[in-house]
Amino acid sequence: MPTVTIDEKPYRADVGETILEVAQRNGIWIPTLCHHQALEPYAACRICVVEIDRGGWWQVVTSCNYPIRRALTVRVNSERAIRARRGVMELLLARCPESPQLRRLANRMGVEGTPYPHIAAAQENCILCNLCVRVCSERIGASAISMVGRGGDRTVATPFRMSSEDCIGCGACAAVCPVGTIDLIFHEDEVEISPFETRVTLRRCAECGRPVGSELVNEVLASRGGPTLVEMLAGDAYCLRCKRKKLAERLTAAVPGNGSGRAAQERSLPGGTNVQTGLHAGNPRSIRVGEAG
């Protein structure tokens, strides 16, 4: 088990782990933007650079993908590493001056502003971290978007910049976007993934009318043999909040001595309801109700 020395303190690490993983496990903060633990490292934003000892000279490397193979000495907070990370942040701020998320990270890194003008015109407010593209292909398996163009013209886009037939409207791209550029816009019966102008049919809560999710996600999940969105949401078309409300009502009614006519009715349902715990975990699966319900 190699020892990784970070800023003069030794830490245990496994072979194959990245510097970032070791740092994060030990509470050492290194800023990241294009990194997500659910995805393969990409090392494009360069905001996570640190210095490593190459025996006689120090090399600046990206911590998110530098694999540990043997004992390694790392400087996260050396002058050069900090200057490098701040320099990258300044370039990104020039590209995306509007993003509050990016400004927050910049503040945390001690970067007040940028000396560079805003000259990038290709895609507003996007740092081209590629997280959306990667989550779409690596995790969702849809590959509805990709990087288009080269260099300064590089943008994230759907094929031919038209509404993509491959997009299932899951919104994973919006969820991983670190600068808040991708949005889900809910229309009457469609959800639009902005800025890709892709629209898919929207499922709304049968009770309150809130958006539940994309109809296509339901179909894709079904085709993959897993639980569908509807099943995840407890077998009917209610949104999470309404589902909870309903469940709470049933539970309240089911408590003995709390007897109203409705509770008695609930109790007498054949087979009863097999309610799983973990109601507050925020995971849709955790409120899944068994088949008997």
Add this chain to the structure above:
Amino acid sequence: MSTVATGLKTANDLEQYRRHLLGERDPRAHRVRVCVGTGCTAKGAKGVLELFNRTAEEAANDGVIVETKCTGCHGFCERGPIVVVDPGNIFYHGVKREDVPEIWRESLTGGRIVERLLYKDETTGQVAKTPDEIPFYKAQHRIVLAYNGVIDPTKIEEYVAVGGYAALAKVLTSMEPKEVIDEITNSGLRGRGGGGFLTGRKWRSARDAQSEPRYVIANGDEGDPGAFMDRSLMEGAPHSVIEGMIIGAYAIDSSQGFVYVRNEYPLAVQHLSTAIAQARELGLLGYDILGSGFDFDIRINRGSGAFVCGESTALMASLEGRVGEPRAKYIHTVESGLHEKPSLLNNVETWANVPQIILKGADWFASLGTEKSKGTKVFSLVGKVKNTGLVEVPMGMTLRQIIYDIGGGIRDDKAFKAVQTGGPSGGCIPARYLDEQVDFDRLTELGSMMGSGGMIVMDEDTCIVNFAKYFVGFLKDESCGKCTPCREGIAQMLHILEGIAKGEGKDGDIERLEQLGTLMEDTALCALGKTAANPVLSTIRYFRAEYEEHIREKRCPAKECPGLFNYEINRDVCTGCGLCAKKCPVEAITGERKKPHAIDQQKCTNCGTCFDACPFSAVVKV
């Protein structure tokens, strides 16, 4: 014509075949060699060859036998089309179709010399009959270019006849893979593509890599502006590259090779394809090569012209059919490259050196060059130099020798200003280092690099800011855009440089450029981004005063940056023809007919139309 053999079973078969080919040759044969490299072809060599062919056919009916032959690039592209007549190795340049009958009559059949088509030295006035008498060739030492201009690249027999594939036979019959690697290591050969990594060490790492299969790759994605040595090699001596690759494959135990060549090199693709097919037919590629039990084959992959695909990891991504973008090399490609398998990638020129090292020995190769840079290097000498073209010289030759002795000095006898080596990733070297030796380490010390061997000469009229701007602009277009420092950094650099060139430079711009350069060098993902600032940093290092002149005095001393100089009409020269006034798009020029005209500086937009239009050079830049 010789008969084409098929399926050579042993090394002995190959030797027999070579003897047979040599036996068929008439040393006294009348032969005309026409260069059909891309440069000469562009100047009409195909038409010349066709006319020679037709004349030869007609003459054959009368019993006059003259062999016509197309060859690869001679390197002296400046003077193309080049035609060489044997016997005598008589070198004619600038040959046009109209000259063919005279060459035929006088030289090929008459045994005389067509003096007007010979090379004549501008300064000494001396006439050269053979290439060896031409200063451009005299100082060169041709190892990898040895076959260029000599053999027909589309015929494997020609390559075999001059000793081709003998190195392969030697390796397969008498050398263990380890010995081959030792030989390459001992020769001191370093990668010709840019980095200058020790080739033998790379081979050993690939051999030692645990995983299988292993791949062998030739990088023919030459993309530096003004560089064309790899193209000329692939066009003119494709078998040298192929033979090198087979030897490399044997050394690291690989059975599949790839040549990655840009599609903008159609002739290279064509000649390589022909060469591979011929090598297969002869049994030099495929199963059980020369009865050794060793299998290897090569396929060609065409790149679609992304500069970044010359970077090894981007090249491999492209080979896999993915977008050609680089990835981190924290795990080297010799361990995990193409399809995450050990991959041995060398530049085309590196591969072409291999057969020679095997044949002549590591000691011979190591005897050429400097202490840490062995052998020769092919440079494409371009820019404001008299003799542009491909030159191959031993490492350690001085810049002065290359530019003045071989290149013939600066065009129009102007003053030398700087030379850019190593392409867009390289840097500028000023006049005071003209006597420095050219090798990997010295060029790096000077803030430039060997790169793939581009050499762009600048004269006193070249604006250094404009020059840096050109390369940064090139790199901006060619950056893949994956990583922040390269994509954003280059764009910001160009923005600053454009400002300086427009007269909008401000104090602190130079320092900002330097900061950006350091940032990119530290944090960019691949070598393209890491070295992208070199043209800027090296020009600031050597020509800081010129940058400052642009910024503070808003003056471009070379008068290349529009806006930092004015156009005026020299009253003493102007004849009052009125052409400039007629062409001026903003009607800024006025004057009576046959009397000197004048430019209204308030109206002038510095477009330069009058400067180009004036037949008397009366319009001057001030």
